[in-house]
Amino acid sequence: MDSQGGKREMKASPGGDKKRDLASRVSVGGDKDGEDDRKTDKLKPTKEWMNRFDEFMMYTHALLNGLLGDTRSDATSELNSRSGNSPSGNGGSCCSSQQHSCCPSPSLIQNSSQTVPEKDPKSTGSNKPPRVTDPKRRVYTSLTEAPQNLKEAIDWLIALKGTDPEKNLKAMGAAIHKFLVDKPVGYTKVPALEELKRISKRFLEHPNLKNLRTVKAMLKRYKAPMNKNPGFFYRHSGIVAESDYKNAVQARGLTAMMTAHKLGTLVYASEEFLRCIKNPDQYVSAYSPEATWDASCEQDPEACALIFVGIAPMLYAGLRSLWIAGNVSTWKWLKTIAPKKIGKLFLAFGYVRPECRPRIGTADVYLASRVMHKDILETIYDLSGFWAFY
Numbered sequence: 001m002d003s004q005g006g007k008r009e010m011k012a013s014p015g016g017d018k019k020r021d022l023a024s025r026v027s028v029g030g031d032k033d034g035e036d037d038r039k040t041d042k043l044k045p046t047k048e049w050m051n052r053f054d055e056f057m058m059y060t061h062a063l064l065n066g067l068l069g070d071t072r073s074d075a076t077s078e079l080n081s082r083s084g085n086s087p088s089g090n091g092g093s094c095c096s097s098q099q100h101s102c103c104p105s106p107s108l109i110q111n112s113s114q115t116v117p118e119k120d121p122k123s124t125g126s127n128k129p130p131r132v133t134d135p136k137r138r139v140y141t142s143l144t145e146a147p148q149n150l151k152e153a154i155d156w157l158i159a160l161k162g163t164d165p166e167k168n169l170k171a172m173g174a175a176i177h178k179f180l181v182d183k184p185v186g187y188t189k190v191p192a193l194e195e196l197k198r199i200s201k202r203f204l205e206h207p208n209l210k211n212l213r214t215v216k217a218m219l220k221r222y223k224a225p226m227n228k229n230p231g232f233f234y235r236h237s238g239i240v241a242e243s244d245y246k247n248a249v250q251a252r253g254l255t256a257m258m259t260a261h262k263l264g265t266l267v268y269a270s271e272e273f274l275r276c277i278k279n280p281d282q283y284v285s286a287y288s289p290e291a292t293w294d295a296s297c298e299q300d301p302e303a304c305a306l307i308f309v310g311i312a313p314m315l316y317a318g319l320r321s322l323w324i325a326g327n328v329s330t331w332k333w334l335k336t337i338a339p340k341k342i343g344k345l346f347l348a349f350g351y352v353r354p355e356c357r358p359r360i361g362t363a364d365v366y367l368a369s370r371v372m373h374k375d376i377l378e379t380i381y382d383l384s385g386f387w388a389f390y
Contacts, residue, residue, distance in 0.1 A: 139284070139285075139286065139287070139288050140152075140286055140287050140288065140291055141287075141288050141290045141291055142290070142291050142295070142296045143156065143159060143160060143287065143291050143292070143293065143296035143297055143304055143307065144296050144297070144300075144303050144304065144307065145291075146195075146196055146199050146307055146310065146311065147199075147286060147307075147311055147314075148199060148202075148203065148350075149203050149314075149348070149349055149350035150203070150314060150315065150318040150319070150348075150349035150350060151286065151349055151350030151351050152286040152287075152350060153311050153314055153315050153318075154270045154273065154274055154315075155285045155286040155287050156286070156287060156307070156311070157266065157267045157270045158267065158270060158271055158274070158285070158287075159285065159287035159291045159292070160172060160267065160293060160297075160304070161267050161271075162292050162293055162294075164293075165264070165267070167293075168293040169260050169263055169264045169267065170257070170260045171293065171297070171298070171301060172260065172263060172293070172297070172301070172304060172305070172308070173256055173257065173258075173259040173260020173261070173262075173263045173264075174256040174259070174260065174301070175297075175301035175302055175304060175305035176259055176263065176305045176308055176309065176383060177249060177254065177255070177256040177259040177260075178256070178301075178302070178305070179302055179305040179306070179309065180247070180248070180249045180309070180383065180385055180388075181247070181249045181250065181254075183247060183385060183387070183388035183389075184247070184388065185228050185245060185246060185247060185387045185388065186228060186387075186388065187225055187388070187389070187390075188388045188389060189389075190306070190389065192303075192306050193306055193309065193310050193389060195310075196306065196307065196309075196310025196311060197222065197310055197313075197389070199310065199311070199314070200222075200310060200311055200313045200314040201219065201222045203314050203318075203348075204218055204219050204222075204313070204314065204317055205219065206348040207348075208344040208345060208347060208348040209317075209318075209321065209345070209348045212317075212321050212324075214317050214320045214321050214324070215317050215321060218313055218316070218317045221313075221386065221390040222390070225390070226244060226386060226390045227244075227245075228244070228245045228387065229245065230244070230245055241381060241382075241386075243381060243382045243384075243386055243387055244386050244387060245387060246387060247387055247388070248382040248383070248387065249382075252382070259383075262379045262383075263308075263379075263383075265375075265376060265379070266376055266379055266380065269371045269372055269373075269376050272368075272371045273319075273368050273369075273371045273372060276364055276367055276368035276371070277346075277351065277356045277357060277364060277365075277368055278355060278356055278357065279353075279354055279355060279356060279357045279358070282354040282355050283355045283356075284355060308383070309383065309384065309385050309389075312380050312381075312383055312384035312385075313384050315380050316377060316380040316381050316384065318348075318349055319369075319372045319376075319377060319380070320377055321345060322342075322345055322349075322365070322368075322369050322372075323369045323370075323372055323377070325341065325342050325345060325365065325369070342365050
């Protein structure tokens, strides 16, 4: 039952809510000849078209608000500089410019529970088991040093990819598969993983995150064991994810190669997401060039697999919350309150100026969040090992 809220959000789709659709089909009396049902059937295609049109208008308003709201003389040249005038064109920016910035300035951190991380001079870069590291650290020299927030988690994924992504991601996929495939449904305590779970929990308890629906549902899993035997309705309605009560690797028939492919899709989406929001000239990865698969994980792949499984709830809850914020109704995009709300998310995630672009706006967040589509979020969720470790 603990996971019902979080999974209900993940299963939501632009077409509508399943529970609401179910309620609309339940008779409330008086429809003797089925006239109401026939009217509903006739309206269904129209409603579906309107939903798609609303999504298109949301994107269009967001993008135009970013472009037309910019009074800089080089606004036109910036648009033309994008490859094929496409938000995601190669070599161009997937982002627009806006007067209202979603990316918080460093001064805001002083009023937050999050402090500016600094480089730890004692970092050795040695290949040790996963451990809780100093939250103030900025640059890690080993992939076995766990990320503390969403920014560092995405940096970790990109560092994992390295200069030989085919080899590294294939090896990592095999390590994750090997670690998860034999884990039984129930609760298995892995001491090193418990340390990583505490990191994700601390991230989710950030004041700017802890009251969000997705995050609140996720935090329940750290406070009490999950229900591994949900009722018939919850199992067959999609409210509870199958990976909450079944070994996802076994249930979905995942092989090591399939796991590697899903991981690769996540990593490349993370790169695109980061490209949408970062300031290339100022951005500093939390992981140094010394943090590579060969140096950190090759001798002990399970150590890095543990890192991924431990931070997966952090990735899921953070990206899911941003996805929801990036898909608000059309008119909310035009309100000045939207950048403020999303700015709080970015602050909690660890993104501040000048590392993220100073003029990032709601249109940029929309485009960035759309990169993390439903399949990718489901991959992160399934590989979190909820059936075994929570």
